[in-house]
Amino acid sequence: MRYLPKSPAEREQMLKAIGAQAIDDLFAIIPAEYRLTRDLDVPRQQGESEIVSYFKAAGQKNATDYASFLGAGCYRHYRPVVIDSLVQRGEFLTSYTPYQAEITQGTLQAIFEFQTMIAELTGMDVANASMYDGSTGAAEAMLMAMRVTGRQKAVVASTVHPEYREVLATYLRYRDLPTAEIGYVADTGRVDLEALAAAVTEETAAVLVQSPNFFGVIEDIPAIAEIAHKKGALLIVSIAEAISLGIVRPPVEADIVSMEAQSFGVALSYGGPFCGVIAAKEQYLRQMPGRLAGQTVDGDGNRGFVLTLSTREQHIRREKATSNICTNQALVALMATIFLTVYGKEGVRELAEHNLAKAAYTAKALSAQPGAKLLFKDSPRFHEFVLQTQEPAEQWTQRLLDEKIVGGLGLGRWYPELKNATLWCATEVIARETIDHAAKVLAAAPVEA
Amino acid sequence: MAATVEQIERKTLGKVRPHQTQNEGLVFEKSAAGKRGYKLPPLDVPEVDAKAALGPAYRVEKAGLPELSEIEIIRHFTRLSTWNYAIDLGMYPLGSCTMKYNPRVNEYVARIEGLADAHPYRPESLAQGVLEVIDLLQRCLIEITGMDTITLQPAAGAHGEFTGILLVRAWHESRGNARRKIIIPDSAHGTNPATAAICGYQVENLKSNAQGGIDLEALERQVDEDTAALMLTNPSTLGVFENEIHKIADILHAKGALLYMDGANMNALVGKVRPGDFGVDVMHLNLHKTFSTPHGGGGPGSGPVACKKFLEPFLPTPVLVKKDGELHWEYNRPQTVGRVRAFYGNTGMFIRALAYILANGPDGLRQTTEDAVLNANYIRKNLEDLYELPYKTPSMHEVVFSDKRQAAKGVKTGDIAKRLIDYGFHPYTVSFPLIVHGALMIEPTESESLEELDLFIEAMRSIAKEVEESPDLVKSAPHSTRVSRLDEVQAARKPVLRWRHENK
Numbered sequence: 001m002r003y004l005p006k007s008p009a010e011r012e013q014m015l016k017a018i019g020a021q022a023i024d025d026l027f028a029i030i031p032a033e034y035r036l037t038r039d040l041d042v043p044r045q046q047g048e049s050e051i052v053s054y055f056k057a058a059g060q061k062n063a064t065d066y067a068s069f070l071g072a073g074c075y076r077h078y079r080p081v082v083i084d085s086l087v088q089r090g091e092f093l094t095s096y097t098p099y100q101a102e103i104t105q106g107t108l109q110a111i112f113e114f115q116t117m118i119a120e121l122t123g124m125d126v127a128n129a130s131m132y133d134g135s136t137g138a139a140e141a142m143l144m145a146m147r148v149t150g151r152q153k154a155v156v157a158s159t160v161h162p163e164y165r166e167v168l169a170t171y172l173r174y175r176d177l178p179t180a181e182i183g184y185v186a187d188t189g190r191v192d193l194e195a196l197a198a199a200v201t202e203e204t205a206a207v208l209v210q211s212p213n214f215f216g217v218i219e220d221i222p223a224i225a226e227i228a229h230k231k232g233a234l235l236i237v238s239i240a241e242a243i244s245l246g247i248v249r250p251p252v253e254a255d256i257v258s259m260e261a262q263s264f265g266v267a268l269s270y271g272g273p274f275c276g277v278i279a280a281k282e283q284y285l286r287q288m289p290g291r292l293a294g295q296t297v298d299g300d301g302n303r304g305f306v307l308t309l310s311t312r313e314q315h316i317r318r319e320k321a322t323s324n325i326c327t328n329q330a331l332v333a334l335m336a337t338i339f340l341t342v343y344g345k346e347g348v349r350e351l352a353e354h355n356l357a358k359a360a361y362t363a364k365a366l367s368a369q370p371g372a373k374l375l376f377k378d379s380p381r382f383h384e385f386v387l388q389t390q391e392p393a394e395q396w397t398q399r400l401l402d403e404k405i406v407g408g409l410g411l412g413r414w415y416p417e418l419k420n421a422t423l424w425c426a427t428e429v430i431a432r433e434t435i436d437h438a439a440k441v442l443a444a445a446p447v448e449a
Numbered sequence: 450m451a452a453t454v455e456q457i458e459r460k461t462l463g464k465v466r467p468h469q470t471q472n473e474g475l476v477f478e479k480s481a482a483g484k485r486g487y488k489l490p491p492l493d494v495p496e497v498d499a500k501a502a503l504g505p506a507y508r509v510e511k512a513g514l515p516e517l518s519e520i521e522i523i524r525h526f527t528r529l530s531t532w533n534y535a536i537d538l539g540m541y542p543l544g545s546c547t548m549k550y551n552p553r554v555n556e557y558v559a560r561i562e563g564l565a566d567a568h569p570y571r572p573e574s575l576a577q578g579v580l581e582v583i584d585l586l587q588r589c590l591i592e593i594t595g596m597d598t599i600t601l602q603p604a605a606g607a608h609g610e611f612t613g614i615l616l617v618r619a620w621h622e623s624r625g626n627a628r629r630k631i632i633i634p635d636s637a638h639g640t641n642p643a644t645a646a647i648c649g650y651q652v653e654n655l656k657s658n659a660q661g662g663i664d665l666e667a668l669e670r671q672v673d674e675d676t677a678a679l680m681l682t683n684p685s686t687l688g689v690f691e692n693e694i695h696k697i698a699d700i701l702h703a704k705g706a707l708l709y710m711d712g713a714n715m716n717a718l719v720g721k722v723r724p725g726d727f728g729v730d731v732m733h734l735n736l737h738k739t740f741s742t743p744h745g746g747g748g749p750g751s752g753p754v755a756c757k758k759f760l761e762p763f764l765p766t767p768v769l770v771k772k773d774g775e776l777h778w779e780y781n782r783p784q785t786v787g788r789v790r791a792f793y794g795n796t797g798m799f800i801r802a803l804a805y806i807l808a809n810g811p812d813g814l815r816q817t818t819e820d821a822v823l824n825a826n827y828i829r830k831n832l833e834d835l836y837e838l839p840y841k842t843p844s845m846h847e848v849v850f851s852d853k854r855q856a857a858k859g860v861k862t863g864d865i866a867k868r869l870i871d872y873g874f875h876p877y878t879v880s881f882p883l884i885v886h887g888a889l890m891i892e893p894t895e896s897e898s899l900e901e902l903d904l905f906i907e908a909m910r911s912i913a914k915e916v917e918e919s920p921d922l923v924k925s926a927p928h929s930t931r932v933s934r935l936d937e938v939q940a941a942r943k944p945v946l947r948w949r950h951e952n953k
Contacts (some may be wrong), residue, residue, distance in 0.1 A: 001813035003550050003741075003899035004820055014823055014899065018830045023819045026826055027721055029690045040720050041545070042589045046811025048554050049546065054807065055800065059563025061578030062571075066852045070568045072793060080487065082522060087745075089532035089538030089863065094551050097747035099531075100876050102867070105528035107746035113476050116947040120513040128945045132604035132750070135791035143647075163791040170765075170787035174618055174627070174649040201657045214856060218506040241744050247501040249508045267560070270579045271569030271792025272604065273749035285944065296940035298932040308940040313882075314607070314643035319652045324643035327605035331745025341476055343485040345517040349508075353499060355491055361504070362493035380506045401572065409570050432493040 001045070013238075067434045068406040069362070071384050071425025072214070073134065073240045074271060075090035075162045075263045077351075078429055080342045083265045083335050091332060097118030097327070101306045107330065108305035111293035114277075114337040120259040121242070121348075123250030123342075124279035129307075130333040131292040131325065134260025135164040138208060138238045140289045140323055141258040144278070145206035145234040146177070146253075147322065153234070153291055154179040154305075157191045159213035161240055162414040163412045168208070189217040189376030189386065196226045204233040208340045209239055211251060215423065216384025219377050225253030244382040244426075246352025256280045259284050264338030275332035286312060289323030338344070352382075354428040358435070359383035362426040363437040372442060375421060386411065388421045389442075401440050407438065431437075451518035458755040462861045463872030464539065464901075466928045473528040477948050480515035486522050507665025513950055528728040534748070540901050544847045544878035545638065545686060547738035549821075552664045554810060555741065555801035564800060569792040570782055574778055579796065580776035584769060586803040587753075590734060596704070596710075596755035600764045602614045606713060608731025609752025610644040610680070612765060614627060615786040616756060617678045619763040620646055623784065623817040628677040628706075628787070634663060636882040640743035641680045641711060650677060658883050661687040661840040663697055672704045683724070686890070687840055687884035688825060707731065715739040716894065717822060717846035720815030731756040736795075740802035751798035765789050790938060813842025820895035821846040824902060825852025828891055831906040835913040839885050846894075852887035860923050862887045865912055867934070872908035915941050 005013075011023070020026055025034065042166060046054070050150050068076065086092060091106060098104030101208075111129045118127035142154050155173065156165060163183070182198045185192050191209055207228040211219035221237060229236040234255040236315035239318060241324065243263045251257055261275040262268075280409060286309065314321040343351055352445035364383045367374035389396065394408050400407040404434035408422030415421070426435065460511060472555070497675045500507045517525070529790050534541070559565065567579050583916070587599050603609040614631070621627045631645040634655045642652040655671060658664035679701055684690045687849035690696060708723050710732035716739045718724070736742045736751035744750075756764075756859050767786045769776035778793070809817060822845050829838070829848040836850035852862040866889070868878030878890035893902060 001809060001816050003552060004813075004895055004911070005806065005901075006820060010899045011820075011823065014827045018823075020826075020828050023823065026822045026843070026845075027846075029692050030722050031692060031727075034722050036720065036722055037725075039811035040814060041592050041918070042811055042814070043585075043807055045813050046807045048808070051554055051804050051807050052558060055558035055582070055804070058578035058582050059561040061581070062563040062567050063575045064566075064577065064579075066571075067567055070569065070570050070783075072570055074569055076566070076568065082519060086523070086526045086530070087558060088528065089530045091533040091535045092526075093556070093743045093745055094541075094548075095533045095746045096538035096541065096543055096546055096548060096744045096875075100534075101935045102529075102927050102932055103532075103534035103870055103875065104691070104746070105532035107533055109475065109529055109532075110746075110924065111527070112946075112948070116475075116477065117512075117514060117666060119947045132608060133790055135788070136604065136608070151529075153564045161791065166766075166788040167790055170615070170789055171647075173787065174615070176646075176649070198493075219501065219774075220504075229896065245508070248503065248514075249506050252854040267565040267797070268568050269559075269565055270567040270576070270796040272790075272795040273751075273797050280827050285946075288630055292944075294940040295945040296936045298935050300933055302932050304927050304932040304935045306935050306937050306940050308937065308944060308946075311470060311941075314639040315896050316639070318639045320644035321639070321643040321646075324607040324611060324640050324647055324837070326607045326638075326640050327735075327750035328748040330747030330749075331606075331743065332749055334526075334746065335474075340514050340841060341517055341525070342519070344480070344484075344486060345514040345515070346485070346516065347487040348487075348514060349511050350489055353497070354489060356499055356502065357492055357494050359499045375945070380503045389548040397571050401575075404573055406568070406575070417794060434598070435494075 036352055040449040047230050052375045054126055057169055057236055058087060065408050066404050067407055069424045070248055070342060072409050072423055074268055075427060076268060076429055077243065077263050077427050079265050079267065082090065082342060083338045086338055087331055087334055098307060101304065105304060108293050108336050110337055112295065112305050114333045115293060117337060117340045118277050118279050121245045122279045123252035123261060124257050125144040125252055125282035126285055127279035129293055130330060131274040131278055131326040132329060133274040133291055134240050135167040135273065137258040137278055138164050138166045141236045142168060142206055142208060143280055144256060144287050144289060144426065145236060147189045147286050149205045149234060151205035152177050153205060155199050155204050155207045156183050157209040158186050159191060159215060160208060160210040160238055161214050164238060177418050188379045189215040190219055190379055191224060193223055193227065200227055200231045200233055202231055204231055206234040206236050207279060210235045212241060212382045215376055215386050218248055218382065221312060222253050241382060243352055243355060244253055246348040248382060261336040264336035267334050273329055273332050275329045275336055275407060287322055290325050290328055316424045320366060339403030343444055351428060358426040358428060358430055359385060362435045366442055369443045383427055384423060384425045386423055393420050393422050402439060403441050405438050458602060464904045465873030467623060470531050470931045471528050472563055473525060475948050476515045476525055479517055479525065484516045484518050488520045504926055510646050534674035540871060540893060540905050541575065541875040542877045542893050544892040547892060547894055549741055549894040550743055550896040551743040552805060554756050555804045558804050559800045571945045574579065577776060578818045582803055584776055585800055586799050588805050590755060594720055594732060594755045595723025597758040597818060598761045599753055599755040601753045601799055602629050602765045602789050603752040603754060604736040604790055604795055605748060605750035606733060606752045607640040607644060608789060609754045610640055612649060612754045612789050613709055613731045613733050614641055614644055614648040614762045616760045619761055619786045621677055630677045631677055632671055632679045636685050636884045638711065638713065649673065660842045661685060661689055662691050665693060665696055669700050672700055672706055674704060676704060676706040678707040678709045678710045680711060682713060684714045684717045684845040688856055689842045690845055694727045697709050712736060714846060718830060719818045720811065721818050736798050736802040741805040742798045742801040748941060749795050749798060750892060751795040761919045817895045824893040826899055827902055828893055828906060832909055835910060847890060849885055849887040852889060856887055857918050858920045858925045860916045860920050864924045864926065868912050868923045869908060869930045870927040874905055874908060
């Protein structure tokens with residue numbers, strides 16, 4: 001086996017040194033009745049070339065030559081080449097969690113830089129070293145708010161990503177923590193502020209909204225914050241599209257921000273691994289879940305970094321920990337750090353502008369077609385929008401597929417009231433000709449009365 | 450005195466000689482306005498007046514991100530990387546962490562077009578390739594664990610524990626009573642009690658017996674109709690196989706409680722014995738331990754949960770099913786515990802884990818386990834005369850010593866660990882499991898050659914000698930790293946968790 005660095009003679013030599021006759025002597029403690037005496041029924045050992053061929057075939061079967069307007073929490077952006085060059089350095093790739101600070105300063109300083117960048121982007125004071133993803137990050141942010149406030153009720157906007165809401169429900173289910181869901185205004189696609197004000201009480205731990213929300217609409221964060229804070233509840237803002245922060249005002253009125261950083265140079269990979277992160281106001285620091293890198297000095301006064309405030313964590317506090325999280329998404333956070341360094345202060349803004357422009361053009365081109373209508377038309381948006389058509393979405397999305405275009409995502413499965421509505425996303429990688437092509441296919445619809 | 454330090458620094462020690470690492474500031478300190486590391490193509494659609502389009506939602510002040518050129522970016526992160534120790538540089542014997550070789554073909558195939566760029570909401574008809582990969586991995590893991598069914602959704606080991614305990618709870622609830630407590634041995638990882646707590650269970654500690662294993666009599670006394678499950682790590686964190694495992698399962702099952710297995714130490718079992726065959730009801734795997742996906746400085750991981758048939762109705766949604774020869778995600782599952790994360794899990798890790806299984810095959814997987822156990826026992830044999838072995842029970846894939854003899858000289862396990870760095874090794878796991886005072890938890894994995902093992906043994910023996918002759922040398926280690934011991938107290942007392950522009 002090519003990964004195993006021992007010759008048969010060396011194995012014999014080692015067994016002899018141990019004083020064992022045969023390798024199975026070392027497994028003698030396992031009761032004989034449970035020992036596996038046959039080969040595992042898995043594919044036979046394969047050569048590297050066979051492995052590559054297998055996965056290439058799988059990739060091709062996935063159909064690679066389709067243009068796509070899918071977003072909805074997973075965004076296609078260009079990934080600068082240097083990201084993979086750098087994260088594939090063995091010193092980053094094959095290193096463990098930096099508990100031994102003297103020989104993991106590289107990872108630790110990179111985390112410190114990541115924390116700083118996330119804080120700068122979100123307008124929060126501090127950020128952690130990452131969470132699994134945006135959905136679990138939002139759920140953990142709610143648990144954090146409950147620890148901070150000592151309150152047990154959650155208020156969640158229905159415009160938060162439906163799968164994030166499902167995850168939150170799972171996290172809260174067995175703790176008997178009631179959740180109220182607040183709808184949106186049909187015209188604007190924004191949280192219904194009146195309903196929100198009615199739902200938030202002195203028992204509310206936090207209000208969770210997403211902005212830009214699942215429809216791509218930017219929420220009125222200052223107004224929502226005022227409603228939450230009036231009753232002493234915290235405001236958690238979930239951000240599924242991190243690039244939006246290049247041009248959208250950061251949610252500085254929030255107490256906690258939970259962000260999915262996938263857009264910062266992380267491949268779609270059929271939904272993971274991604275990179276969640278929690279940022280917050282400084283006063284809530286000690287209730288934060290997950291790892292934190294902090295600056296300190298060594299014995300000679302040199303600057304260095306360590307994992308810190310670990311008394312919040314499971315390996316110290318066990319059942320009293322702020323979370324059970326241990327392994328996070330460190331290497332993906334490094335990808336995001338490199339991405340943000342490549343684009344930098346000006347690039348993230350410019351990139352966001354390109355996204356804004358592409359989406360505006362797409363929305364205009366598609367909604368100009370007969371029978372098509374742009375929903376939430378007058379609300380501020382980033383790079384996603386909802387299109388409603390007279391023709392059933394299944395029909396024309398199939399026509400698009402025939403043209404090798406994956407169109408918008410049907411919303412009916414989550415929002416039954418949004419019949420024939422689809423969620424479209426146009427990022428900087430979508431070419432104008434693709435957009436025009438999609439509009440043409442849509443126009444070919446048989447117009448019905 | 451300075452000369453002595455000089456000598457220490459220049460001497461070849463173990464497998465290393467000191468080498469120079471370059472200083473490097475924070476990325477923000479290297480920034481200067483107007484430098485660029487990117488170039489966007491010209492915009493092929495009309496520009497939008499962002500201020501007008503966004504109104505009050507427009508971001509006036511740009512985020513304080515650095516501005517660097519590409520060569521500086523490459524140098525910055527490359528220099529940082531040289532400050533890390535890594536498996537690629539040598540043995541990384543962190544007990545319980547299974548720091549094995551991360552095959553490079555795994556990285557290659559995870560980036561293949563069609564897999565790396567597949568959107569999770571693409572139509573299933575266009576995703577059959579990736580679904581087949583997921584399906585094959587699921588079948589392999591079910592076979593390896595001897596369980597009936599699996600979910601790959603959890604993002605890491607602790608997330609898998611959470612999912613597994615949710616299944617336990619949902620099953621009990623379906624029978625009318627969620628029960629109140631989860632029993633956890635005192636040798637368990639901290640994630641176990643933290644998980645039980647977030648699932649709304651009380652944690653009851655189970656004291657280990659004189660051999661460091663489960664005390665059957667104590668277990669029998671503790672398990673009652675209020676016990677939902679026992680969370681058991683097998684082999685234990687001492688690297689010891691619970692040889693009365695089936696009696697443990699029987700005691701639990703007799704009272705209607707379930708056996709949860711923490712699969713952190715599965716590297717000792719693959720191809721030799723299957724948890725499903727010895728009474729486990731539900732367990733998680735760590736693809737980033739047993740199945741070679743890289744730790745990446747702390748993640749991403751992947752923590753699939755395998756279970757017996759009776760728990761299947763409760764699995765997180767969606768579940769992969771085959772209908773008319775095509776794979777589909779099934780969402781309509783009335784008894785599900787719900788989603789534990791968005792989309793389907795860390796698919797990039799599934800691809801890597803499957804590549805590892807294919808590269809091994811049944812014979813390679815078995816040989817891997819045998820080599821991991823052989824290596825641990827070889828280390829044990831060669832160090833047990835110098836380091837205290839608190840439990841004499843046979844070791845599987847890892848061996849746990851204590852610092853009892855060295856502590857008599859004032860040298861603790863943490864000191865020995867730091868000194869090991871000077872010899873060119875990453876330390877073992879320090880002070881865990883908690884049932885061993887001053888633990889040295891060593892897991893070599895199968896990836897170490899006899900030569901590397903001998904160098905490690907030589908280093909550990911040399912340190913034992915240093916403890917006798919010059920304990921201060923060990924207590925003040927490491928001496929060869931670019932920073933010396935860092936002030937953790939200051940870091941926690943006055944937390945500095947980010948750089949600030951006004952510092953520049």
